[in-house]
Amino acid sequence: MSGGYAAFNGHCSFKHKKAGSVDAYVVKLDDGTELSFSGPNVQALSVQTYDGIRNVSHSIQPDHEVFSWNDGEPRKLSVRLDRVENPDARFEDSAQKADTGSLLGAAVGALIGGLISGKPITTTEPAREGAPVSDLQSLVGAKGGQAEGTLTSKGYTYRGGTKLADSSFTYWQQPTTKNCVAIRTTDGRYQSITYTKKSDCN
Known part of the structure; x- marks a missing residue:
């Protein structure tokens, strides 16, 4: 949930790793958005947002976990867990048997290393045409003129x-990636912010 509406409802991968004094969760949504929560324990987590580091409230229920934070908009991520184990995981193109612990370790080891060393961790999302632009979803519903700033x-x-x-579409080029973003405005308010084909920004 983002600002009271469902920003995403679908599948994700969910990984939890504890290394030394750091607990970390990595949640990757099927739309490519990746969220990393970390802290000294599961009740003292934080998340890096585009507006800085925000504290995260975390609760564990019998069949799901909930992460809540506020970065100008109230955000809530609820993850229902289905345990999936892959005994034939492939690492570096060579087959080997692996237990769940080493699978998790391999998947988030690099992330934990970054968290412990204090190096910034960058998350990327694919610029799939029609996919929502995660760092701009807080602007959906905002007045067009005010949000342009x-x-x-x-x-x-x-x-x-x-x-x-009845809608107007404006095209914006994303910094660094140079991906093209389409914003649909109806009745003066942003209705959707999604990736579009790069030629729209030419």
């Missing part, structure tokens, strides 16, 4: 626009 402050570059039926 947020886009430019994040480094997005305006690349043009078009009108279709």
Whole structure:
């Protein structure tokens, strides 16, 4: 949930690792969004957001876990767990038997190393056409004119626009990745913010 609406409802991978004095959870949604929660224990977690580090409330229920935080919008991630083990995991293109613990270790070992060393950890998401742009979902529902300042402050570059039926579409180029983002505005408010084909930003 993001700001009271369902931002994503689908499958994800969920990994938990404890190394020394650090507990870390890595949740990767099927839309490519990756969230990393870490802290000295499961009740003292934080998450890196585009607006800085935010404290996370974490609760463990019999069949699901809930992570809640606020980065200007209330966010809530509920993960229902289905245990999946792969006894024939492949690492570096060579088959080997592996137990769940080493699977988790291999998957999030690099992340834990970054957390412990204090190095910044970057998360990426695929620019699949039609996929939501995770760092801009807080702007959905905002007034177009007011939200444009947020886009430019994040480094997005305006690349043009078009009108279709009762909606207008503006195209923005994402900083660093140079991916193209389409924002649909109806009745003066942002209705959706998704990746689109790069040619829309040419």
